[in-house]
Amino acid sequence: MNPSKVILVQPPIEDFYLTKKRTLPYGLASIAACIKKRGFDVEILDALATGKSKTIEYPEEFSYLKPFYGQKDVSAFSLFHEFRHFGYSYEHIGTKIREKEPFLVGISSLFTAYCNQALKTAQIIKKFYPQCKIVLGGHHPTMFPEKTLNCSAVDFVLQGEGETSMGLLCEALKTNSDLEQIPGIAFKKDNSVFISPPSWMKNLNSLPVPAMNLINYNFYQRKNRRATIVVSSRGCPMQCSYCSVSAASSHAPFRQRTVEDVIKELEMQTKNHDVGFMDFEDENLCLNKQWFVELFSKIKHLVAEKNIELRAMNGLYPPAIDEETVSLMKQAGFKTLNLSLGSTSKEQLKKFKRRDVRASFENALDLAQKYGLECVSYIIAAAPDQTAQSSLEDLLYLAQKRTLAGLSVYYPAPGSLDYQLCKDKKILPKSFSLMRSTALPLNDTTSRIEALTLLRLSRIINFMKHLKDTTGNIPEPEPFCDSKTDLSFDRQTVSQKLLQWFLQDGKIRGIDAGGKIYTHTADSSLTQQFIERIKTLTVAGVK
Structure with a gap:
């Protein structure tokens, strides 16, 4: 074990999609700079900094979504279909940690929805390299320190912002000092849990510049x-x-x-x-x-x-x-x-x-x-x-x-x-x-099917705006006629035909990669209201 080595980990994510330009581990880079300033050797293991992803089964708690997202759609109205594991495998992370031999591993757990991936990352690291101590930080463990510490692989939680507390934890572990003096810390003690108030930075200007050189920018690119x-x-x-x-x-x-x-x-x-x-x-x-x-x-x-x-x-x-x-x-x-x-x-x-x-x-x-x-x-x-x-x-x-319509x-x-x-x-x-x-x-x-319908309607609106910008008009409604329509065209042409059918009967259709047309699950009352109202409005483009 290297008594000066610290590794900060961004865990994998399991979801329907990933927006990689928003997952850059800036917070870990900020914490890393503060730890380096105290003389420790720091690395960031960013499990998301890879094009690797694989389709996985819907988790059991997500099974109710299958009727909503169950079929792939290659049109402009597509939402989600496959549930995926984005990033390196847990075993790869465990192997990398074992090779580096850090005395402390910090795992980012920013969003409650992904806390299971953070905890599984902790468990696999402990399995591959049980000698190290593991600390979780981020919004989720800040809000739920005791629940986070219920995971046997987690030794400490740092609540609030970690720039000061992470460096102090490194020093306390190295010198075997009193952990209770570290701001924001929570840990298991005897048969209870010690929890201190969250630590918040008062002066952001006192922080060193984030150690962005530790980030894998081969992954975080746009247009090369x-x-x-x-x-x-x-x-x-x-x-x-x-x-x-x-x-x-x-x-x-x-x-x-x-x-x-x-x-x-x-x-x-x-x-x-x-x-x-x-x-x-x-x-x-x-x-x-x-x-x-x-x-x-x-x-x-x-x-x-x-x-x-x-x-x-x-x-x-x-x-x-x-x-x-x-x-x-x-x-x-x-x-x-x-x-x-x-x-x-x-x-x-x-x-x-x-x-x-x-x-x-x-x-x-x-x-x-x-x-x-x-x-x-x-x-x-x-x-x-x-x-x-x-x-x-x-x-x-x-x-x-x-404007484009962004519905959250x-x-x-x-x-x-x-x-x-x-x-x-x-x-x-x-x-x-x-x-x-x-x-x-x-x-x-708002029911789930209504929320889903609103989400699809926002895609339809944005496609209509795209047509206004590219062709100058929105096509007239047209009765659905599956057997007589050749859909071996480009994506825009196919989507335009689906739009014409939708504006006629209010059914939101999709098309799979094989050209099969099907009807998406949607709330018919909302779609009918939409097509009745949209014909009375002037849809604006974005350009």
Whole structure:
């Protein structure tokens, strides 16, 4: 065993899909930099940094989804089909850890839905290399330290942010010091569990620049150039009921790094590397206008002639957007604005504890068009006490706007106000693994079949927008005629024919790789309402 060796692990993920540009282990790189500063040898074992994936059986708790996702669809209206294991095998991880012989392994467990993969990673590491100590950190063990420690392979939990506590744990284990003095720690002690309060960073500017050199950028690429992440703030000052990092949640308060600190990191990330895509993972990138203007005035010079596309994929708050901010984003390299709308329903917005931002949202769309930026706009559907009719109105509203429609199916986020609401209403999913959008987790005032239908309708709207941009019009409805229709065309032509049939009879169809046409499971009342309403509206493109 190497008494100075620490390995930080990002576990595999098991789900219907993976968005790899959003799985870059930035948090582990930040923690790694702090551990290195204390003199330890650190590596990141990123189990997701591989193109390897394999189809696996639906877990038993997901079996109810088979009628919804059971057939493969190669059209533009496809959702999910196969459940997959993304990343290296658990055995590969165990073998790698055994070869490196670290004294401590830290495993990231950010999302409750994937906690089983984090725990299985811990179990396999302990099996292959029982000498090492294992610590889990991230949002899930922060919220459920005792449940996490029920796994015999887990020695410690670090609650909150791990930059300070992980380094202190390394030193305490090396010197056999008192573990109880480490902020945020939880561990089994005698016949009970010792739990200290979560540790939160007060001054983000005191942190060293994340050790991004430890990340495997051969995997995180876009168009053969490096794709990377920056986090310039943590937490959020807003009160949104569904969010686990809002001011109404159990998370730490909103904290923002100085402009100088962010620029220092950007200089290091872009100086000697061909970065082509950079995502700001902040919850509210432009809420503080003075800070934003100062930062992006410097960024536009820093990235000049580097042709780097910038993005804020967590969503921008429309009231914080004006012409100056949009102009700066365009100059800095933004091509798309991700806008957070939430809902258009005043009743639903009250439940979400959000303002009605339609006026500022429409202004942001106008500004985006003026500066040649595309938009993706996000709404939430199937939240507790939210109706499918309300979400349908949101989709129809977006159909008329110059933006793609991004519909997010609600899932309970531990630590949020709505998580407690779901618990009180006794509608929480039966297992942690179901707390994800793809599981259609709630069957409340919006049923699962309604949530699925809304998701498919959002795909239909976006395809209609694509047709407006590429052909200038949306085809007329046409009666379904399977036996007389040659569908050996390209994907767009096939999808256009499916759209024509849908607009005629309200049935959402798919087509498999062999050309067989079938009907998707959907709520007929919603689809009929949709086709009756959409014919009275003017669908807008995105360009």
